[in-house]
Amino acid sequence: MNKIVTLQQSVMAEDEKFAAAIRDRNARMGLLMVNIIGSPGCGKTTLLEKTALQAGLSMAVIEGDLATDRDAERLARLGVPVVQINTKGGCHLEANVVEKAMESLPLNTLDVLFIENVGNLVCPAEFDLGEDFKVAVLSAPEGADKPLKYPYLFTSATAVLLTKTDLLPHLSFDMEMFAEDTKKLNPAAPVFQIDSLSGAGVDQWVGFIKLKAKEKKANVR
Amino acid sequence: MHELSLADAIVSALSKMCEDEAWGKVRKVRLRVGALRQVFPEMLEFAFETVVKDTPLSGALLEIEEIPLEWRCLECGNRWREDSGVCPLCGSFKRETLAGMELEIHSVEVEET
Numbered sequence: 001m002n003k004i005v006t007l008q009q010s011v012m013a014e015d016e017k018f019a020a021a022i023r024d025r026n027a028r029m030g031l032l033m034v035n036i037i038g039s040p041g042c043g044k045t046t047l048l049e050k051t052a053l054q055a056g057l058s059m060a061v062i063e064g065d066l067a068t069d070r071d072a073e074r075l076a077r078l079g080v081p082v083v084q085i086n087t088k089g090g091c092h093l094e095a096n097v098v099e100k101a102m103e104s105l106p107l108n109t110l111d112v113l114f115i116e117n118v119g120n121l122v123c124p125a126e127f128d129l130g131e132d133f134k135v136a137v138l139s140a141p142e143g144a145d146k147p148l149k150y151p152y153l154f155t156s157a158t159a160v161l162l163t164k165t166d167l168l169p170h171l172s173f174d175m176e177m178f179a180e181d182t183k184k185l186n187p188a189a190p191v192f193q194i195d196s197l198s199g200a201g202v203d204q205w206v207g208f209i210k211l212k213a214k215e216k217k218a219n220v221r
Numbered sequence: 222m223h224e225l226s227l228a229d230a231i232v233s234a235l236s237k238m239c240e241d242e243a244w245g246k247v248r249k250v251r252l253r254v255g256a257l258r259q260v261f262p263e264m265l266e267f268a269f270e271t272v273v274k275d276t277p278l279s280g281a282l283l284e285i286e287e288i289p290l291e292w293r294c295l296e297c298g299n300r301w302r303e304d305s306g307v308c309p310l311c312g313s314f315k316r317e318t319l320a321g322m323e324l325e326i327h328s329v330e331v332e333e334t
Contacts, residue, residue, distance in 0.1 A: 187314030
């Protein structure tokens with residue numbers, strides 16, 4: 001005889017335990033954790049470099065890449081505590097690996113911990129790492145149609161960043177469509193336009209992160 | 222793209238449960254997947270068939286129930302299913318997701334030992 005057992009449990013239940021533990025510890029420490037998600041080459045690492053150069057924010061980074069520690073090297077050169085995770089082909093990070101990576105960071109000295117997820121607009125958005133929020137990064141050359149093509153990321157992000165705006169004069173980027181689609185998917189999310197090379201827009205982005213870090217510290221229970 | 226990770230998580234969780242609960246073979250797994258979860262059913266089925274080999278779930282059938290999305294307006298209480306971020310009735314941006322985010326093992330059919 002067969003019997004039916006009702007479970008109603010999340011598919012990722014095991015990994016979600018790690019995410020919950022991370023979230024709980026961060027809440028106690030008042031540490032803000034931000035999960036940065038965008039395509040390969042959209043400027044995630046450059047943005048983090050520029051963020052690190054702004055005064056008044058104690059930050060660390062966990063780098064997720066398929067291979068190499070090049071991104072970590074770039075940030076380490078700026079004195080940013082950084083841990084590289086190589087997923088060896090894995091398309092996203094999971095909370096259990098993030099938890100391990102956090103062990104080697106000076107967590108109690110930080111205002112914010114950035115997770116630079118594996119370059120990919122699909123899978124990283126699905127996995128809870130215990131972060132406070134996700135940030136969707138889209139570079140202008142990728143095209144204005146991407147929010148609708150990757151709705152899950154743009155719906156679940158707390159902020160949306162449009163990078164490489166210095167290239168806009170050379171592209172047929174439909175700004176109106178981008179603004180409309182982003183608003184449709186995620187009406188509450190602020191959109192930051194950033195040119196990391198000149199630094200335009202970096203102030204507003206860092207200001208946003210500082211505000212969130214301050215809120216987090218104020219809410220330590 | 223992450224279907225293999227999901228299949229692996231399902232099979233690991235249920236294999237452990239099989240041992241803990243002293244179930245016989247698992248015959249069927251019922252999954253509920255929301256429309257917003259970016260899961261491609263055929264790919265998940267294929268990944269599942271691959272991952273179950275040499276586990277207590279070997280030969281089990283994976284049944285995927287797809288849950289359509291549903292939103293509720295926080296201003297006027299209207300519910301809608303269309304893929305629109307604003308309330309079609311009052312135009313408000315304030316909404317909550319009622320359905321479409323599910324990703325759960327709903328139930329399993331197992332042989333009684």
